[in-house]
Amino acid sequence: MRLSIVRSIYLKELRETLRDRRTIGFMLVLPLVLYPMMIIGMTRFQESIEEEIRMRTARLALWGEAPPGLLDELRARKFEVLPGKALTDDLRSRLAKAEFPPFERIPEADSPKTQKRADEMREAASDHPLVVTARPAILDRSIDLVLVVYPQKARDGVIHTAILYDTVRQDSRRARGRLDTALEGFSRKLLAMRETERGLTEGFTTGIETRARDVAPKARRSGFGLGTALPFILLAISASAGFYRAVDTTAGEKERNTMQTLLCAPVRPIEIVAGKFAAISTITLIAAGANIVSLGLTFGNVSRQIGGMSLSPSQYALVFAVLVPVTLLTSALFLAVGVFAKDFRDGQNLLTPVMLVTMMPAAITMIPGVESNLYIMMAPCVNVAMLIKALLVGEAKPDQIFITLVSSAAYAVLALTFAARVFERESLLTGGKDTFRGLFGFGEKRREVTPSLAFACFCAVLVLIFYGSVLPRMDLRFFLLFVEYGLILLPTVAIVLALRLPPAETLSLRWPGWRPMFAGLFIGASGWAVAHALLRLLPPPESLARALQKVMLLDRIDIPFAYVLFLGAISPGLCEELFFRGLIQSGFRKLPMWTAILASGLLFGVAHGSIYRMLPVTLLGMLFAYLAWRSRSVFPGMLAHAVNNGVGISIVAFAPLRDYVVSQKMQFIPLSWSAAGAVVLVIGLMLARGRRRDQNTSFNPN
């Protein structure tokens, strides 16, 4: 072997590689950025969660009579003691009558026999009335754990207690540890006191006897084990399957020049995108399905042999269902980015970082103690990973499912819109380059908003609103102003300017005359009463009602009522109407009237981010859309929106009315109010309908 030849070949290969900027990026820059980002980010994230749990006051439900001094001990150790919380009257009396003997000590599992016995005791506790009662309260986070204090028997002086906690919940597990420590401390004090004050009798040396029981049923514990790693594995493996198809169908087709053959066939770019997107999505979903089936069979088999892991087919089916939107997102993203590559190798270099960046955050489920919150429900891929985990442990809430699915769908639409845009760029498809401005169409003179552009704008602003609305610890007044003007109005104006759309025509800035304005007044004053009746179909939880009230009252900050109205009524009327009935609805002008109104209302409903408010808010959105459609102006809708919100705020803020509602324990407004509202609403709609000659839908600013 001639070393000089080897050296020449080696140097040529290195030179060529080092001149490839993408390879350099993948080889050096990505690892340099990725690992610090991941490790430092994840560590900080975990530290902040640990700190939060450590600093947090644990909510402890105390069932039974606490011996003197115990409450002080618990409070000193940062427990918020809630006597009798979640305990039914029946159980309280049975507990007082000592109908429930203390739990037995679970033996050390040092042999198969004792292991079996321990498992049986744990399973038996699962159906115990106290455990069954504690379970939902811990699951819905109203408490972290329960301390049961059994009635004291005079003969031995032992205080028997039980701790009911949830191993799946990190904060419940932590609270249990802290409670153990607190009880030990209390026990030591108790012993010392007894020893000094009285003579010792049998049993006094024991102080407190505590038995702990896990309220999490077997399925939930199995789900927790699976939910830690499974979501990430599922997402990553499924995405990998789509990855190679995406590279082949974009960069591969360019490399083989089959893309240009396709482009000279009588097909539209959107048809090419749709076909390729459907193929990549199908392959990804098949991979996901195969993974889930294989996992299900494996765990089913293991479960039969050694027990401990059992998930129902419906849980697996749900997991598959929530993978659909994230599959659509990654497929569209891969498709769009793949087109930028010159050849197959280039495609792999480009798509690998995209896959890493989208998939790695899904490893969040492996971090102990991370609980789903609004931030997480909005984060692409992460939200689906957390939802899969929640489904596996059986604690997925309707709002979590709704927000995760809606935000994932919004990301998927954005990615797909991007892919469609990329496939319209012939320079990219034929192997050339494109500019950022050209790619996004900035600077192109447009005459109108298309439905797809409207939808993409909606998704972009929705993502902004969602992320903006979870900004932490912001003054509520500033927060409302920030959302309305910073996240809704500003992007609306920016989109109109960036795409060089005619502002007056696009945003329907046209004086409609007095009749539509009166229609807006009537609809605004009555629409809420009718919309509110729809809440009966899917009653919101108490927590949502409290959160809404907090926003409406501006967290009881002492500010003038006029300012409250400005923040809660006038600003939403102005900003949201310019966005929804101005920019977005202008994209629906060529659709049939009711399709456009329904689409406008639905998008308005979705943007409010709660499945419980979806129906009423959609109805209100449709009413405002109808006003805008009939009047060809955004102003009647603005007035209606502001009046609608103003009425809501006035009801909550007007003390006698609020007190009346509270005193009557009204969950919903009476149907008679809704009926009265319906009458006024019909008058408003008739006014909005206008005369026949006014019903031309074409826009004329004059």
Added chain:
Amino acid sequence: MNAAPLLVCEGLKKYFGPVRAVDGISFEVRAGEIVGLLGPNGAGKTTVLRMLSGILTPDEGRVWAAGFDMQAESLEAKRNIGFLSGDTQLYQRLTPREVLHYFGELFEVPASERRRRANELIAELEMRDFADRRCETLSSGQKQRANIARAFFHDPRILILDEPTTSLDIISGRFIVDSIREQRDRGKAILVSTHIMGEAEYLCDRIVMIHLGHKTEEGAQSEIITRSGASNLTDAFLRAIGE
């Protein structure tokens, strides 16, 4: 040549950033005629052909294919064009027959017609031995025959062929060239770009020469040779590009 022009371009211009790749080119191709597009490397031939087949949009100028405006009625215009380039490969994991059916679907050829047409072309282009083998196993010549069949499949009135015999041996090249002549005899309007002067002389009724994005010559071979004062097409070409 009194047949109607089927492919017409007028004032075509195309810029790639500051580079003026094509600068005001106009010509037409009539039914039953083969027009050769000649030019040195980088002259803009491929860009012109891509604009004519609807792959690229001209920055200025217009294209009509079978009377349809390529920009305003692109689907109808494309339906009348068969495009082939020498460097186009096939879908590796499909068979030539599957490729033909796929493009038949894209060109909305009825299903029964697709079967008949595939059998007809497979026989005509002598593809029986490999029509049902995966394209990844075919030789260059076999692949190009399959590609030709793909371009002819929807029976377009216009054929645009970008160096169709590149990288083929002399036997395969001649087979392709003869197939093109046969299409001309069936009344197709054919535009072909080539580097091979002998092929142009054998194949083309008229020649359009371009250089640096401009048209430098157009006419029948004999007219161009006479006008340039050269003795053959190669010399006439070299003179036209100033060599």
